[in-house]
Amino acid sequence: MIIDHPLLGPRDSSEFTYLGDASLIDRPDPAGEDASSDFYDYAYLRDNPAGWHKELWFHEAGDRSWLVVTRNTVTHEISKVELASDVARAQGRSK
């Protein structure tokens, strides 16, 4: 597969390490009322869709960016590649 890195252009997938579902960015609020069950969901429950999936890839043999790759798990088509930090900020994560 080829991943079109937002900063570096198309790179072979062998340069990357795969982590999984990009929902890992949505870490729950540890001070929240339901923190315990929220973290349980966060740590253990993942969607496993046959189709479009947002997932985290790490450019380990490259610039060490974490990327959010929108990939079709059936066809391996990639429709979007974003810097994970941009996605995280857009979702309201800061410090």
Add this chain to the structure above:
Amino acid sequence: MSQKNRIEGGQINRDKVLNFTFDGKRYSGNAGDTLASALLANGVRLMGRSFKYHRPRGPLTAGSEEPNALVQLRSGALQEPNTRATTAELFDGLSATSQNRLGTLSFDLLAVNDRLSNFLTAGFYYKTFMWPKAFWEKLYEPVIRRAAGLGSLSLKDDPDVYDKGFLHCDLLVVGAGPAGLMAALTAARSGADVILADEDFAMGGRLNSETLTIGNEAGADWAAATVAELASLPNVRLMPRTTVIGAFDHGIYGAVERMNDHLAVPQSGKPRQILWRIYTKKAVLAAGAIERPIAFANNDRPGVMTASALRSYANRFGVAVDRRAVIFTNNDDGYRSAADLHAKGIRVTVVDPRADVSVLKDYEVLSGAQVIDTMGRLGLTFVKIRLADGEERTIECGALGVSGGWNPNVHLTCHQRGRPRWDDGLAAFVPADLPAGMRVAGAAAGDLSTAGALAGGARAAQEALELDGAMPPLPEAEDAPVNITPFWYVKGDGRAWLDQQNDVTVKDVRLSHQEGFRSVEHLKRYTTLGMATDQGKTANMGGLAVMAELAGKAIPEVGTTIFRPPYTPVAIGALAGRHRGTEFHPTRLTPSHVWAKEQGAVFVEVGNWMRAQYFPRSGEENWLDTVNREVLATRNSVGVCDVTTLGKVDVQGADAADFLNMIYCNGFAKLAVGKVRYGLMLREDGIALDDGTAARLAEDHFVVTTTTANALPVYRHMEFVRQCLVPDMDVQLISTTEAWAQYAVAGPNARRVLEQIVDQDISNDAFPFMACGNVTICGGLRARLFRISFSGELAYEIAVPTAYGDALMRRIMEAGAAFDITPYGTEALGVMRIEKGHATGNELNGTTTAANLGMGRMVSTKKDSIGAVLSRREGLNTETDLRAVGVKPVDSVQRVPAGAHLMALEGPVDATRDQGYLTSACYSPNLGHHIALGFLKDGANRLGETMRVVSPLTDEVVTVEICSPHFIDPEGERLRA
């Protein structure tokens, strides 16, 4: 020897005679021959024995789809089994031997299997070798393995070199027949970067095997001229002898180029084969079509071939397999074979099951007739025909060409789970869903005429590259329609082969159907149809048709099995490339490696690192003697150890302390500059991830260490937290593991050694336990000093830029000479940390929590950190949780086995009574007996208890006492000294 079947014409070089041997017998051929064509020229049709029944076999085809003519090439370590004689390019001095026989090829003792064929049907193994159970391993399997199979390996190291390479292009064209050449030419003339790959050594595809004309020249001449033009263009890379083996994601294709296989003496310095990864923007598949046979009784004798193979041998190689030939065809292309053979002076009779075909030809045509049987022990001698009127006729001949129609070569179109579509007009599957970026042209697309191929190739290139303008002018060529009446097998009692390589007959398919294997995938597994090295290229279609008929379905309803890469078999060596032996993965050497080698160190692989394991001295009987000496010397005076391999991550920025607070479960915000703190990282699920130290060199600058094994994953995790969870923190990370050489100097005399090296005051007051700082050494070299201790002794870790690592080690040894400083390796390191009760990977094993490790209180409740919330889960905080403990044998001479389980002193031993387990064990030279670390249920409250340690694996039971895991200096006086 004379080439008795060599006839006029063809593309072989008659001036260049090549001598070769087959099964020790000498023959001659010509440049341009394959091994199969040269043997056929010499009148040799018998080239192998079949897989199961050991039936005599000769080539069925003239290409890479060959199921039968598999031979071993070369000898000794270079021996290559299962090589298709039909693609093996002849060279002078080639030596080939036949395989899968007991005795000689013409008298194979295992041919007795053929007489037993009634018992060796589909599912034979499953039904026969059920019992007695022990017989399978001891008797049945060895015998079956001996009898069945193909070639054998040399069992020696492959001396050949293989390589891997990467190529990029605008357009990859797979196959250099008329469609491929036209596609490449159209693309190349537009200026695009083009790669044209073909598995054959001569480009041109079928044009080399036909008497067709293109424009006003012979097809082969047009091909040669086109190849010459392509070769002259700088934007074209021609890759003959290159098989495109797979179509992978995003336009990436795999290809194997054979560099040396056709040479008697390989070109020096060149790899035998190269596995290419070709990155394409677009691709045109012009892989042609494969003629399929028709099944009838005894259709597997040497001399029975596809009709187009007979044609190829005659037209391209100048070989008449026999001067008398029969063509059995259900389609008009068979007549092209007949006409070509007839033109070469071969006497031909066509047998056509269609009732309405014209018999007005220059050769005999039997309309409405079928071949019902053949004869000839080691090769075809007679063909038995049932005529339209039911009469039978026998023709004496040595060559029978069979044409059941042509299958477009859809293989690569299906590598991404695309399924082909049935085409009634061709009675064949044609490509349907294509991988992104791929177009198909020519016979592979179902365009079986030459004009169709030329036009299809040009169009595919134009569309792929989005070229403007009209189609380029195309030369004139034949445009004959396909005229076929599907005909798959001749009904009768004899055995009619569908898959010749795996010996699957029509009867086997019928039997599997009767036994309920109705899915095409089940049929395949049960009968092994199409599971041989040829992947059923000539077999699958017939099998599907028979199955469809039995099930009363149409062929497209039955469907096909899945096509998977590689297209043809690939040598494992090519897949490995240069990653063999010591080059299987990179080897990382520590800065003190050269020095350690001089000391005679024994090294151990730790990940990719080579670390000194111990430093034996003469007079020491075994490694344990050495390790004991190293431990005692360190504890009694001073030792030095290379700890460079531990991961180091530089953490800088205004929010660096907050960041560490996030990744470590314990607090770091209040750590003073110039101090080091032990840190424990958890995973988000509350399980321990890794541990290490963080040294605060400045308000906004920390150096974090990780364990050697986790250097990469921990760095990855830290970057994940930084980029994905706290993207606005002002913090930057960089791995500096390789940038600093780091040595531990440990033991009561450690300070006295380092005082001679470090320029600053390192007295206990100036530089107490857990101090750190930037220092200079040897009068000015910048260095980092950490007062940390893994061994439990007064110890420092000193780091210098890697380039000075070797010099620093030598300087330390010099300064330590007065104290008899002792280098120690990973074994002594391990013993000392077990004596001290320090956890490492054995304890942080992916199942243990901070509480298990006895560090539950470290998990701060005053701040958020990764894993903090889930570490407080009820299930991880029960009274009977495992706790880290030490273990010592009651009888001090006994060994305590690591990995063993803790059980009560009395009672049965089983998993339900498991109380815990041991993670690390060693002999402690300081205590004079074995010790171990482990986890015990409620262990913290059970110190002093006597238990059993049970190791069913090593059959050991040892009575032990539970104790504190801190065997040495539990108060930590030594390290604060």
